[in-house]
Amino acid sequence: MDIRNIYCIGRNYADHARELGNAIPDKPILFSKPTHSLTIANGQMLEFPSNRGEIHHELEIVLHIGKPYEKGISLEELVDVMALGIDFTLRDEQNELKKKGHPWLRAKGFKHAAVVTDFWSFPGEETCKATDFSLLIHDQVVQKGNIQQMLFSFEQMVEEVGEAFGLGEGDLLFTGTPEGVGPIQSGDQLSLFWGTERKGHFSVRM
Template sequence: MQQIRNIYCVGRNYKLHAEELGNDVPTKPMIFSKPTHALALAAGGEIELPGSRGELHYETELVIQMARSYEPGASLKQMVDGIALGIDFTLRDVQSELKKKGHPWLLAKGFKNSAILTSFHPFPGVEGLLQKDFALLKNGEQVQRGNIGNVIFDLATLIQYIGENFGLEKGDIIYTGTPEGVGPVSDGDVLTFLWGDENWGEFTAKLR
C-alpha cells in the first residue's frame, strides 16, 4: 500500500442513502476529510471504537487510491492505482447535533479508527467495477450492498472536483460514498467486507 497523505470522503453520493437519513440529494459533490490517524486496517483482529458517544454507524464504501497527482484530461486508468473497501464510521448522534448547529462534522467523522480499510487491489477499470457489487456482513448477515453504477457522481467527476478544489496527489484516497442500509454497531460485532463473492477482510468492533 502506498503512503496515504490525504483522506477524502464523499457524502450522500447514493440517492437512497441520502433519502434514508432524510437529507436532500446534492447537486454537486459533498466532500469532507478525515485525519490520517483515523485509518485502521481490517486484518481480522479487533479495532477499538468509541462506545460512549451515542450510536456508532457503519457506512460501507468503495475506496480508490491515486496512482499520480491529478492532471486534467488524464484517464481513470492513468490516475487510479487500486481499489479497496472501507467503512466511514460515523457517530450519528454527534453528527445530528453538529448539523443542527451548522458546525463541521469532524467530531462525528474524524475520530481514531473511523476510516477502516481492506488491502488494496488492482483497479479493474470502470467496466470491471460495474460487474461486481460490494457488501458488508454484520455477524454473517448482509446489511449493505452497493454498486458503483448507482452513484450520483461518478469516479471521474469526483476526481476532477476534488483535484481542482483541494488537490490530489499520489497515494491519496477517496471514500466514494455509501449505499443505503447504514446502521449501528455493537461491541463484539464481526464486520466482513465482500467484493462480489470474495472476502476482502474483516474485523471485530471493540467499543470502549
C-alpha cells in the first residue's frame, strides 16, 4: 500500500486534553508526520531513542483515504479501509517546543513514530461506535476508547483536513487518542485491539 501523506488530529478526546493540562479545542488541531516515520506492527522489535526524554504512546484509529477529496463527498465514499495506530510522541521535546511556540514535528516525526496495524474494510462511522479499541502493554490495558468520546467526528475531520490541505488516495488520517497516554520502556510488549481482536503487536527496545 503506497502512503502519500500522514495527517493527525490533536486533542480530539476531551479527557486526553485534560490529562495533559491542555485546553479543549473548539476546532480540530492539525499536524502531520513524515512517511519515513511509518511502520507496520507485525510482531517485530522496534528501536526507539533512549536519549531524548520520555516517549509516550497515543493509541488512535487510522483512516485510509481511497479517492480524492471533493467538497460534499460522503465519508463512506472517501475512506476505504481503516487500522489502529500509535502516534508516538517525544513528550519532553514536545513540551519544550510548545513553550517556544515552535512546530511539533521534531517530537512527532522520528523513526517509528507512526505505527499502524494491517488495514481492514471501513464499515462506516456508525458501525465503529459499537466497538471499543484498546492498547495493552504486557497484557494490561493502558488505553481504551470509543469514537463516541471524540470531540470531532470522522466526517468533521476529513472535511477539515480536506479543505485545509486536500486529501488524496493513499493519505492517512490519525484521528486522536483517548486518555491513558504514558511513557514506554525498553522491553515493553504492545498489542492493539479492536474489540476482542488483536490487530497488531510489537516490542520496544531503547
